[in-house]
Amino acid sequence: MSNLEANQIHALPWLEDSYALSQEQQASYQRDGHIVLRGVANEAEINIYEPIISDLVKKLNNQDKPLDQRDTYGKAFIQISNLWEQSEAIQRFVFAKRFAKIAADLMGVDGVRMYHDQALYKEPHGGHTPWHQDQIYWPLDTDKTITMWMPLVPISEAVGSMTFASQSHLLGYINKMVISDESHRTLAGYIEGKGFETKSHGAMAAGDATFHAGWTLHSAPGNPTDTMRKVMTVIYYADGLQIAEPDSKARESDLKRWFPGLQPGELAASELNPLLYSRK
Template sequence: MTDFLAPDLTDFKTVSTEEIDSFRKDGHILIPDILNETEVAYYRDVINKAALKFNTEKRKLEDRDTYGKAFLQIMNLWEVDQDVKNYTLAKRFGKIAADLLGVENVRIYHDQALYKEPGGGFTPWHQDQYYWPLDTDKTVTMWMPLIDITEDMGMLTFASGSHEAGFIENMPISDESEAALEKFIQEKGFEIKRAKTMNAGDATWHYGWTLHSAPGNNSKEVLREVMTIIFIADGARITEPQNKHQEADRQRWMCGASAGELLASELNPLVL
């Protein structure tokens, strides 16, 4: 495939006032039909090829820990593949992110392919923003399946309203985060929500502080193919890392910029 054949994703999709209000109340929203059948078929092909090329996980599923069993994770494919770059930096996605967050412009933090293998394990409860040394809560992750998926293939699951709690536990995705955050969810009485099905080209969107998880992939043969993009409101600044994962993110996704600097490195381009 060549660049000139790539479907154009520079147009905008209108997000309704009701969808925006629901997102801000619950901390998550499912928006259908962001890509049409032709668009998702094209980008599924280029993302899968890039993910296969740059995947570094060689261990058998049974030899991995809980995090490793949860998904294959291939990050920042837009850096190394022009066709994936057309997807990750799509203005269509960026405008939805900006509208949901209520800002004029957003930047990319990073993308990541999250493929849950047949028989792959559950994804423990966690907050994405645990990993990000940022001074803003105006962050949102787009989670888009590249194939039609059902609940028992590892559907993203949310604790509605949990974003209002902000930072909860200083722990990464792990068995420990599953236990501690499950207890927190029960104590607070957050409603658990997840879709029964999603079509390829639909996407969920959730705040960086929204608690979420996913069941295992009970399919015996089908790989759950999902592509994600993290958007940050333009104007966000880097904070002092609070854990080793934030320090690693500062070095990798922020090009080593210092605390207090704007998130505006060459790896964090404006989308709008």
């Protein structure tokens, strides 16, 4: 890295200060399995980091099929994982102590490690994201996982945030269906049968964020606008967890990718899973 590049990275916002959560907000998350928090990153911070993230997403995106020639998953979003490995600037954003402390506070744990980050860019007129549970992919036997979902551009009511099935996280592992048309049909019926309230947090400003538990059922509408829905996500889990025995191909794949060199029963702490916040 040149001195110029080092100075440019050093000048980026650190995002180390705390975001105050009320007891009511923490209780709401614990009850419903999701919450929206406004202004987790401010406008000036987003204005600096969004172009950096978007430039790398554009560079790494290898999706070349037109929307109408993709399957449901392919229509849902451009998905790029672990941008922090490719960019020291993005690493500073993804590793933000401010974000990680919120995750720890909402889950009520002493520390959190990173599972991975994901840019989820829903293209103009892109398709919906089917109902699913995130944690069916993760070889972790716990209820202490959480995802931060932060738009990097304003999201109108027409696009909206994700839709959550409130309190569905309390049931844990519902089934092993990966994101698909089948998961959407089956889980929509399940949600209706259980009588879960579904809730979207509506329009969001850049830098607002939702947080949801790994077991919370959620979906997202399509993008009916002519602009890209740019979202950055970070997945956290409680420090001190052990890797679970994979019970599906999806979890076997994730074990190899996100816990390289580790085996079931070992501490979930590979080189890709840094401790991002600890009260100790």
